[in-house]
Amino acid sequence: xxxxxxxxxxxxxxxxxxxxxxxxxxxxxxxxxxxxxxxxxxxxxxxxxxxxxxxxxxxxxxxxxxxxxxxxxxxxxxxxxxxxxxxxxxxxxxxxxxxxxxxxxxxxxxxxxxxxxxxxxxxxxxxxxxxxxxxxxxxxxxxxxxxxxxxxxxxxxxxxxxxxxxxxxxxxxxxxxxxxxxxxxxxxxxxxxxxxxxxxxxxxxxxxxxxxxxxxxxxxxxxxxxxxxxxxxxxxxxxxxxxxxxxxxxxxxxxxxxxxxxxxxxxxxxxxxxxxxxxxxxxxxxxxxxx
Numbered sequence: 001x002x003x004x005x006x007x008x009x010x011x012x013x014x015x016x017x018x019x020x021x022x023x024x025x026x027x028x029x030x031x032x033x034x035x036x037x038x039x040x041x042x043x044x045x046x047x048x049x050x051x052x053x054x055x056x057x058x059x060x061x062x063x064x065x066x067x068x069x070x071x072x073x074x075x076x077x078x079x080x081x082x083x084x085x086x087x088x089x090x091x092x093x094x095x096x097x098x099x100x101x102x103x104x105x106x107x108x109x110x111x112x113x114x115x116x117x118x119x120x121x122x123x124x125x126x127x128x129x130x131x132x133x134x135x136x137x138x139x140x141x142x143x144x145x146x147x148x149x150x151x152x153x154x155x156x157x158x159x160x161x162x163x164x165x166x167x168x169x170x171x172x173x174x175x176x177x178x179x180x181x182x183x184x185x186x187x188x189x190x191x192x193x194x195x196x197x198x199x200x201x202x203x204x205x206x207x208x209x210x211x212x213x214x215x216x217x218x219x220x221x222x223x224x225x226x227x228x229x230x231x232x233x234x235x236x237x238x239x240x241x242x243x244x245x246x247x248x249x250x251x252x253x254x255x256x257x258x259x260x261x262x263x264x265x266x267x268x269x270x271x272x273x274x275x276x277x278x279x280x281x282x283x284x285x286x287x288x289x290x291x
Contacts, residue, residue, distance in 0.1 A: 016250075031211035065161040067209075068142030069154075072132035073112070074102040076150040080111050084120065086153040090118055095159050100136040101128035108150040108220055128203075130221040130228035137212075143230035146209040151256065154207060162209055165245060171210040171236055172204035172245030180255040184263050191267075193250075200244050205253040214241060226287035227277050235241065 024049065069087060076083075087097050098121045101109045112122045125135035137145050144162050146155065165172075175193045178185045198200040208229065222231040224284055258266045273286050 005080065010160065016176065029040045035142070044051040063097040064205050065140075067144040067159045068096065068137075068140030068212075069097045069144055069146045069148050069159070070133055070136035070140055071097065071099045071148050071150055072098060072102060072136065073104060073108050074127060074132075074151050075104045075106045075108060075110045076286045077104070077111050079150045080108060082153070083150055084117055088117070088119070090154045090156055090159050092160055092163065095119070096121060096140065096142060098123065098136040100125050100139075102129075102132045104278050128223075128225060130223055130225075133228070134220040134223075137215060140212075143208055143212055143214055145212055146207060147204065148202070148207055149205045149253070151254035152207060153245070153252040155251065157249060158207065158247055158251070161247055164281040168242070169245045170214050170241050171208070171246065174207040174247045174249070174251035176203075176206050177250040177252050178255040178258070180250070185258070188258065188263065189269060194203050197246060200246070201230065201233055207251040208233075210236070210241075214239075218247070224283040226283040226290055227273070228283075230274070230277060232284070238247075 020199055029097070071083070073080075091097070092114075097117075097119055099112050101112065101122070101124050103124070103126075109122070109124065112120065121139065123135065123139055125132045136147075145164065148161070160171070173196065175196070178189055178190055190207075191204070196206060202208055218232070218235045220232075221228045222235070224231055261269070269289075273290060276286055277283065
């Protein structure tokens with residue numbers, strides 16, 4: 001993650017130690033001001049990982065990114081403009097976004113492939129969130145992998161904070177905020193955030209991030225049709241990955257699930273599904289009750 005710069009020899013010796021390696025937030029590069037990623041790409045670049053061979057759009061940059069954001073989509077055309085605007089504001093120059101579409105029927109794939117986002121790489125994968133996330137991780141090249149739902153928005157500084165983390169941190173997540181008014185939503189947020197902090201069990205809409213080496217050593221997300229986020233967090237904990245790092249700013253996740261099915265009904269159903277999963281009910285069976 002070091003930056004190298006070629007500087008012409010000055011007329012007089014420079015003062016202070018050479019800036020050979022600027023890491024973390026101390027350097028305050030231009031991207032800390034929210035500058036969008038550069039538009040240069042290398043059209044001749046070839047896939048460096050097997051997953052990149054699957055209908056991939058967007059050539060890899062000349063140097064590996066620091067953070068790769070992996071976004072699975074399925075019929076999310078309505079979310080795409082807001083999602084891409086949010087990511088462009090959050091990206092640093094050394095980051096990338098890999099969007100993995102799972103056979104959308106609403107034009108999501110065509111909208112994602114439209115010009116104007118040189119930092120966005122698009123691929124297709126078999127339908128299923130776990131399969132899409134794993135395909136995106138295989139195609140991504142970052143030291144860190146951040147898995148983001150299409151209806152979740154990152155804080156402006158999230159990726160920079162992740163890039164600045166020390167070697168003692170191997171995974172983490174954001175707290176959650178719902179963009180809806182009312183005490184009931186604040187109570188739901190509080191309950192989710194308390195649970196995820198206290199028991200280190202974040203859900204997939206909390207911007208889960210993990211070091212690539214650890215992700216690959218664990219075999220990625222289990223190939224299950226539902227609750228792949230919990231299954232992967234279980235793998236992290238079983239492997240002794242250490243305590244998660246919780247980002248200080250929340251991720252904003254759509255309240256559409258609660259608004260569509262009702263607040264109380266959604267809370268009860270989600271807790272029932274979690275408890276059933278912990279009791280050993282298969283994710284395939286639980287998925288039928290979630291839809």
